[in-house]
Amino acid sequence: MTADGPLTAVQYGIGPIGSRIAREAHDTGYEFVGAVDIDPDKRGRDLGDVADFGEEVGVTVTDDVEEALAEEPDVVFHSTVSSAATAAPQIEEALAAGADVVSTTEELAYPWWRNPDVAADLDAAASDHGGTVLGAGINPGFVMDAMPAVLSTPLADVDGVTVTRVQDAAQRRKPLQEKVGAGVTVETFEAEIATEAGHVGSTESVAMLADAVGFDLDDIEESIEPVVAEDPVATDYVDVAPGDVAGIRQVAHGYADGEAVVTLDLQMYVGADDPRDEVDFDGDPDVSVTVDGGYHGDVATAAVVANVGPSVVAADPGLVSMTDIPTSFTRAV
Amino acid sequence: MTADGPLTAVQYGIGPIGSRIAREAHDTGYEFVGAVDIDPDKRGRDLGDVADFGEEVGVTVTDDVEEALAEEPDVVFHSTVSSAATAAPQIEEALAAGADVVSTTEELAYPWWRNPDVAADLDAAASDHGGTVLGAGINPGFVMDAMPAVLSTPLADVDGVTVTRVQDAAQRRKPLQEKVGAGVTVETFEAEIATEAGHVGSTESVAMLADAVGFDLDDIEESIEPVVAEDPVATDYVDVAPGDVAGIRQVAHGYADGEAVVTLDLQMYVGADDPRDEVDFDGDPDVSVTVDGGYHGDVATAAVVANVGPSVVAADPGLVSMTDIPTSFTRAV
Numbered sequence: 001m002t003a004d005g006p007l008t009a010v011q012y013g014i015g016p017i018g019s020r021i022a023r024e025a026h027d028t029g030y031e032f033v034g035a036v037d038i039d040p041d042k043r044g045r046d047l048g049d050v051a052d053f054g055e056e057v058g059v060t061v062t063d064d065v066e067e068a069l070a071e072e073p074d075v076v077f078h079s080t081v082s083s084a085a086t087a088a089p090q091i092e093e094a095l096a097a098g099a100d101v102v103s104t105t106e107e108l109a110y111p112w113w114r115n116p117d118v119a120a121d122l123d124a125a126a127s128d129h130g131g132t133v134l135g136a137g138i139n140p141g142f143v144m145d146a147m148p149a150v151l152s153t154p155l156a157d158v159d160g161v162t163v164t165r166v167q168d169a170a171q172r173r174k175p176l177q178e179k180v181g182a183g184v185t186v187e188t189f190e191a192e193i194a195t196e197a198g199h200v201g202s203t204e205s206v207a208m209l210a211d212a213v214g215f216d217l218d219d220i221e222e223s224i225e226p227v228v229a230e231d232p233v234a235t236d237y238v239d240v241a242p243g244d245v246a247g248i249r250q251v252a253h254g255y256a257d258g259e260a261v262v263t264l265d266l267q268m269y270v271g272a273d274d275p276r277d278e279v280d281f282d283g284d285p286d287v288s289v290t291v292d293g294g295y296h297g298d299v300a301t302a303a304v305v306a307n308v309g310p311s312v313v314a315a316d317p318g319l320v321s322m323t324d325i326p327t328s329f330t331r332a333v
Numbered sequence: 334m335t336a337d338g339p340l341t342a343v344q345y346g347i348g349p350i351g352s353r354i355a356r357e358a359h360d361t362g363y364e365f366v367g368a369v370d371i372d373p374d375k376r377g378r379d380l381g382d383v384a385d386f387g388e389e390v391g392v393t394v395t396d397d398v399e400e401a402l403a404e405e406p407d408v409v410f411h412s413t414v415s416s417a418a419t420a421a422p423q424i425e426e427a428l429a430a431g432a433d434v435v436s437t438t439e440e441l442a443y444p445w446w447r448n449p450d451v452a453a454d455l456d457a458a459a460s461d462h463g464g465t466v467l468g469a470g471i472n473p474g475f476v477m478d479a480m481p482a483v484l485s486t487p488l489a490d491v492d493g494v495t496v497t498r499v500q501d502a503a504q505r506r507k508p509l510q511e512k513v514g515a516g517v518t519v520e521t522f523e524a525e526i527a528t529e530a531g532h533v534g535s536t537e538s539v540a541m542l543a544d545a546v547g548f549d550l551d552d553i554e555e556s557i558e559p560v561v562a563e564d565p566v567a568t569d570y571v572d573v574a575p576g577d578v579a580g581i582r583q584v585a586h587g588y589a590d591g592e593a594v595v596t597l598d599l600q601m602y603v604g605a606d607d608p609r610d611e612v613d614f615d616g617d618p619d620v621s622v623t624v625d626g627g628y629h630g631d632v633a634t635a636a637v638v639a640n641v642g643p644s645v646v647a648a649d650p651g652l653v654s655m656t657d658i659p660t661s662f663t664r665a666v
Contacts, residue, residue, distance in 0.1 A: 024489055063374035095623035138487050150483045151624075152662035153640050154471050156357055214664025227587075285629055291484075293619040299618065301489035307486050326657055329616075332548025 007074040007309060007333040010034035011051070012090065014061065016173075018079035018303035019051040025077060026053050028306045031333045035061045036067035038095070044292055064232065066224055069097035072200035076310050078103035082200045084115040088122055095129040100312045102305050106201035108135030108161035109145070110321050113207035123319035131313045136308050136322060139165065140201030140208070143170040143291070144264050146322035148279045149212035157215050162263040163205075164280075167294055168272040169247050170235040181226060182270045183238040189226040190243045198224050199266055202252035206262050212323040215256045218330065223250045233271035244271050309333055340407040340642060340666040341523045342368035342553030343432065344384070345423065347394065349506075350437055351383040351412035353635035357408060357577070361384050361639045367401035368394045398423070402430035407640050411436035413535045417448040421455055428462040433645045435638050437533035442478070443654050446540035446553065456652035465648045469641050469655060471535030471633035472498065473541070477597050479655035481612045482545035490617035491517050491546050491548045492554055495596040496538075497613075501605040501625055503568040513580040514559060515603045516571040522559040530555050532599055535585035539595050545656040548589045556586045566604035579603050642666055 014037040026032065026048070035047040043063055062068050069076070076094040081087050084107035091108075094101045111119040126133045136139060144163045149176040151156055168176050177183075181193035194275040203220050210217045229246040232239070240246050247269025254262035261272040277291035307330040308322075315325050342363040344355040347370040358480050359381070368380040376396055379389040395401050402409070410425040418439035424441075427434045430646050444452040459466045468474060469597035476612065477496045485491055502510050510516075514526035536553050545548045562579040565572070573579050580602025608625035640663040641655075 002662065027489070083485065142487055147483065149661040150659075153660040154475055154628045154636050155640075155662050156360070156632060156636045158664075212661040214662070267402065285632065288625040290623050292624065295487045295620065299489060300624045303487050309486075316641055323661060324438045324659055326483075326659055327486040328482040328490050328545040328548070328656060329491045331491075 006031045007108065007313060008033045008034065010068055010073040011047060012036045012075045012076050012078040012094065014047070015079065016300060017298065019078070020052040020298060021077050021079055021104070022047060023053055024302040025309070026284035026305040028330060029106040029307065030306070032057050033073050033296035034185060035059050036065055036068040037061050037065065038063045052084045062130055065093050068118040069094060069099065069317045070273050072098045074313055076101045076104065077163070077305055079107070083265045084108050084111045085120045089131055091122060092125045094124050095131040095133070098129065098131070100132045102134050102308055102312055104137045104301060105135055105164035105307060106137070107139055108210035109137065109201055109206060110135065110204040110211070111204055114203055119319055120247055126319055127300050128318050130317045132312050132317055133319045134308060134312050134322065134325070138295050138297055138304055140205045141322050142300070142304055143277045143295050144266070145205040146327070148209055149323045151279055151287070151289050152213050152281060153300050155283045155285070155287060156279055158281055160237050160261045160276050160282040161209065162215065162265065162266045162280045164276070164278040165294060166267045166272050166275050167297065168270065168275045169189070169268050170233065170270040172297065177235060177237050180268050181245045182235070182247055183240045184230065184245050186226055186245060193245070194224050199250055201247065202250060204265055206254040208321055208323055210254045210262050215261045216256065217254045217256050218258070219255045220252060221255070222250065224248060224250045227269040228269060229271065231271070232294065235270050238270065306330070334369050339364045341366045341404065343369065343401055343406040343409045343427070343525050344402070345369045345379060345411040345427065346413035346637060347380070347383050348406040348412065350631065350634060351410070353631060354410050354412055354437070354638045355380060356386055357383040357635040357639040359390065359566060360554070363639070364581060364624070364644065365390050365392045366404035366406050368392050369396065369398055369401040371396045372393050386643045389570070392540045398426050400538065402427060407646055408432055409434045411438065413438070415590040416437045416603055417441050417444045421451050423464055424455060425458045428458050428466065431462065433465045434643055435467050435469050435641055437470045437634060437638060439470070439473055440467055442473035443468070443537040443541035443544070447493065447536055452652055459652050460650045463650045464580040465645050465650055466652045467641060467645050467658070469626050469657065470640050471630055471637055472532070473538045475633070475637055476600070476610050476628050476654050478541040479660070480520050481542055482624050482656045483618050484612055484620070485546050485614060486596065488614060488616045488618070488620060491614055493594045494542065494546065495598065495613045497611040498608070499600045499605050499608050500630065501603065501608045503566065503603040504661045505630065507570040508605060510568060512568050513578055516567070516573045516577045517578050519559055519561060519578060526578070532583055535583060535597055535599065536609055538597055539585050539587040541656055543587045543595050548587065548590055548594045550587045551591070552588045552626060553585060557581060557583045557585065560600060561601040568603050571603065573603055607652050616651070637662070
């Protein structure tokens with residue numbers, strides 16, 4: 001909350017995640033002053049209608065970014081693409097309008113490893129305009145990187161850390177079940193799914209967590225493999241026979257001096273029997289932390305983005321990561 | 334690490350906790366340039382000897398605070414008393430010497446609720462001298478306040494939060510087993526232990542966590558009761574018969590509009606059969622997080638203090654809490 005009232009916001013991108021973010025931010029008390037989407041079916045409609053606020057808010061969705069930013073919002077919630085390079089010019093427009101930016105672009109969660117030039121340019125643009133840019137979300141951005149970093153605070157030493165996120169895809173949307181290959185054969189998975197199904201952001205999470213706990217990484221490697229069903233699984237959308245694919249397992253390792261010091265193990269498949277987020281430190285002492293059931297992907301990303309707004313507005317200008325700012329649930333803005 | 338080398342530090346208070354902090358900080362790479370203690374048995378000796386570094390560091394323990402601070406350290410690790418009012422003038426001396434201060438004074442973890450005048454004075458002194466003051470430790474300071482605050486980041490709503498910390502006192506030092514009344518009768522507990530055994534800092538933790546997640550508290554209430562042994566328990570120091578006291582249970586509630594919205598349940602007794610730190614959110618969605626076995630008290634406080642140093646040095650001037658700064662394990666300073 002500023003002296004003039006609640007924080008003002010613009011929603012930039014109103015797809016499935018952007019809609020949830022806008023709705024969550026509206027519930028938190030942000031005052032929307034603009035909304036951008038290129039979809040002709042959304043243009044010209046009220047943001048509250050497009051994003052299911054349950055009420056109209058007097059903000060018309062436009063594909064004209066300059067028009068959407070005209071009211072100089074405090075913060076822009078940016079949710080358009082996964083690629084840092086593609087997102088950067090959109091974010092620079094928001095910075096030029098005087099806004100701070102929270103983006104769900106996965107590669108911006110920690111762009112210094114894989115996109116150092118984009119990171120340098122965005123940091124310079126943010127500093128020039130006195131704005132802050134943060135890549136945020138549940139994963140990347142919290143559960144496999146920023147959360148383990150915070151949980152390492154009471155340790156006297158950290159030799160290695162493994163984060164395991166197991167999600168039951170049966171609880172998720174149909175496109176996600178299809179994306180992870182639920183119900184296809186292993187052959188089809190290898191031919192059609194493996195190259196497309198991967199979660200974007202594992203490399204960024206490894207780099208973020210390694211940086212936070214001070215590992216100087218030489219290399220990050222990712223692998224992806226099918227999780228094969230042992231028993232039949234039926235969801236609302238698909239039937240999986242034993243021997244067919246239930247989903248994916250994606251493992252990323254960060255190496256320092258040839259040792260895998262950071263391991264992120266992401267499993268998303270239908271019928272997962274112990275869904276959870278688990279952090280295991282090999283250190284002094286060993287510590288194991290479990291989020292029973294795991295944080296819910298879509299709900300949690302929207303909540304993270306809405307909740308970090310005040311912290312991003314308060315932060316010094318520049319490009320930051322979720323490990324650079326304090327975070328918590330935010331009751332009102 | 335500054336341009337001139339590692340962060341320099343002074344240890345102010347070299348009791349059991351202060352010794353651990355100094356040792357942990359030494360291992361992390363802080364360069365000690367002074368050390369203060371009033372104990373005649375420690376004065377005149379090398380800090381590395383007093384605090385069991387395994388080596389001398391050329392720093393002589395003194396009871397002359399001005400002398401200890403003469404080298405203008407980057408950070409002072411302060412560990413002398415639980416009372417904010419008693420600690421404040423000591424901390425102001427450190428601020429006047431140009432240092433940032435990390436203190437284990439329990440009431441300084443979040444002094445705005447119970448010691449608002451001390452908080453205002455320390456904040457003013459910190460701002461005047463361009464320094465930062467942080468109350469830190471595992472509890473208060475992390476496991477029942479700052480950690481749950483961070484874990485609330487992915488929630489869309491928080492109606493209430495309960496933090497349960499169960500510790501097996503049999504694994505702890507003899508003075509702690511005596512302090513919690515292990516082995517005494519319930520009558521003796523009520524007469525002699527209940528008023529003395531209480532953990533200091535529960536009120537501060539309730540207030541810190543409530544502030545972080547935006548509850549506007551009307552009141553905080555604490556209660557303390559004995560945990561009575563059902564079966565015999567033998568530790569290295571004490572035998573507890575069934576019906577006698579195994580330790581304490583201390584519960585603190587924070588109330589908003591008459592509802593207990595924050596509950597901290599601290600149990601420390603010999604023979605505890607499921608030691609853990611557990612955070613349960615009643616919210617959207619419900620979330621339950623468990624630290625298996627729980628963070629170890631003494632080790633963890635020293636680690637937290639040593640690990641937050643760089644974040645405190647980087648923070649803006651003023652009095653802050655653990656929910657105001659980013660934290661993680663710190664490999665080197």
